[in-house]
Amino acid sequence: MSKRNVRAQAAWVIEQVIDKGQSLATCLPQAQSLLSNPKDKGLLAEICYGVMRQLPVLDSQVLNCLEKPLKGKKRIIHCLLLAGLYQLKHMRVKQHAAVTETVEATRQLKASGMSGLVNGIMRRFCRELDSLLAAQFEDDARTHLHSRWFIERVKAAYPHQWQQILHANNQHPPLWLRNNVRHQSREAYLAQLAEQGIDAVAGDSDNALRLLKATDVTKLPGFAEGGLSVQDQSAQWAAYLLDPQPGERILDACAAPGGKTCHLQERQPELQHLVALDIDDRRLARVQQNLDRLGQQAQLVAGDAADPQSWWDGVPFDRILLDAPCSATGVIRRNPDSKWLRRNDDIDTLAQLQQRILHANWKMLKPGGTLVYATCSILPEENVNQIKTFLQQVPDAMLLNINPDDSQEKPGWQLLPQVEGGDGFYYARLKKRQ
Template sequence: MKLPAKVDLRADTAWVIFQVLEQGKSSREALAIAQARHSKKDAAWLQEMAMGVFRHLPQLQIWLRELLEQPLKGSKKILEHVILLGFYQQAFSRVSDHAAVAATVNAAEVLGGKGLKGLINAILRNFQRQQLAEQVSDNPIIQSGLPKWLYKRLANAYPQELESLLSGMNQPAPIWLRVNQQQCTQPDYCNALAEADIRFALSEAHPHAVILLDRTPITTLPGFAEGWFSVQDGAAQLAAPLLDAQPGERILDCCAAPGGKSAHILERTSGLAELIALDSEASRLTRMSENLQRLQLHANLVCADAAEVDGWWDGKPFDRILLDAPCSATGVIRRHPDIRWLRKSADIEVLQALQYKILSNLWRTLKSGGTLVYATCSVLPVENKAQISRFLQEHSDAQLLPIQPGETIEQPGRQILPGEQQMDGFYYARLLKS
């Protein structure tokens, strides 16, 4: 993952797009590298453009196939991503056509395409001349901006809600904050935001949440260094209340990093006997440790494979377990548009097996009378209600603790769809060990 030697905003944007689509890197990883050498304003533009390409990729690729006679190969492949960026700027952004063409052609030279500048210029000019930005496909899969396999799964699972679901997945996500009750009250934090002229909204369903109405660098917000708040979507903020930990209890937060849910549990409940935060990635636990330190909270961090219980469990049962299971992350595509292209259909079956293995193995670490909350940031039923339904049928000591009216063994838990009450897509189910 080596950036071009010359710093060029559009070249670096195309490089990020290439890393995700051709190299399978996450946008977070690629953006961190590329944005580091740009001003805050340019870094924000870079991210906006890259994410826009990921959201509209199927349509952009149709235009590319129409105007580029032969696919580019080898070291020149990245130039296709420069062209995609040029199309996106002309069709979907506020960048003027003239600036989009001229600057994008110059970026091609930075990326080693000096000999193809004429071709790229002609393609972008033809895009303008033929007014392709007004010729949008009426294919619903293309319009969705999703890969075919994912669109079909969603259409089968949510035939009635499909239109609103797709709309929610393609809208940029708002920034939610959770006020740290140990350090600040929500009214006091709202006053601090108002004094800083930062616009915000509140949520009736989230008594400690604030929704920012403007994009503001998180570290510049009031009280960041003092630990007054965490960044956490409204859907994720439901985990700790559903778990409802009580003083004196031993709690396990499994797959815990980067620690938002652990922190929320600690903020809500003083006097826990212990909270163990388990994750398999040491680097993520390091970040979690830093977050907890900023919030002035403490948990016992354990780096281990959640599914291999005998390797980390000391035999003392937990009163409550929060399992935020590894998943497809299809519920947070609006926040991370690259997920739609990084995730493959074959991944789902692998994730299903892992989820069920972790859930089944963790169950024996829960005491009789204890509660387990199962959570994912997925909207695919096979990762959610199908898993819990199977578990209830195969474990006679498992009982459904309904989160909302109407839950049954066949239809357990609560599925939140992207955009619902401004939240990410999320699933929760609550189980009692009888």
């Protein structure tokens, strides 16, 4: 079988996302599985993620070079041109290589008759590259590389910070790690990395550290033995805020892929019982993998957090971590395809689901117990408004302040995405009155 062309694979992935509504998480691994060279797999990922970050601009610049839009079976050639233009504008790929490989991709896409068109447009891109790079746009969608509905929501919620938020969303995400304090101190691990010439800095939470250059984490010292895990700095606050104590019964609701489950046990290895719940039993396999690598144990339960009666044994929990399903608008830089897959109507639907899950989980909490509500969203409808409504509806719920700004009128702690900092996250800590 002939060697797979990376650009052809990229065109297929891009078409799956923008025309068929598939996520990169679903279709990118399928395309990578057809490539044998790890460098080719990395190149494919870089092209696909990059096109998703830059999509409105790339799309308009490709369309400007076409006499008429490519439709039907020819749409994949439009996607191929998106991949080709991204290489020229944003990657260190030599122009002749980008042109040659992009034209060659038409053969593997069974569109050899389009090779002349692709060759001509790619060469035009090369000639006009300076003007393409310097292009300015008047509309927000192309200027800020987000959907218009999302820009309007962010403007309304953060009138003084919206541009910084959108800018952070368009950057490559930093690589955050969580040091396992059961193996070594963070200071000792940073020193170990420095000895191997790996640059890293400490984060805001006790065991967060950021690599200054992305690397294969499986090759880092101590990774295979459970000495560290990949977890964004903002997500690491969940275990600290829940503050599990010895002998307690804990629920980690919506637990997959298990980073917070494992962190809870690192923070408190003397728990009586830890239940990791997720609605998708296939995702629980990932939780088990993380537990195994860290030498930990938890009860994995496949069940609906909004319907405890279908799986709960009736024994109340001392503490519950509810990492609710959300729009993931705080982690767009890690999932740039979500900018084009998420819809405005999704937000109200998610908010209703979150309210159902929050009420259902509250019934499983002991009097005097603590519930931490968390999302990786930056939208008030999923965060501060949710908790404000819940506090008004539930008489035995009281707010436990996380910071001085935490109040009944503006409950919880909203973290916004930072270019070299953590992702966007929201936390609220609630106590059930006795």
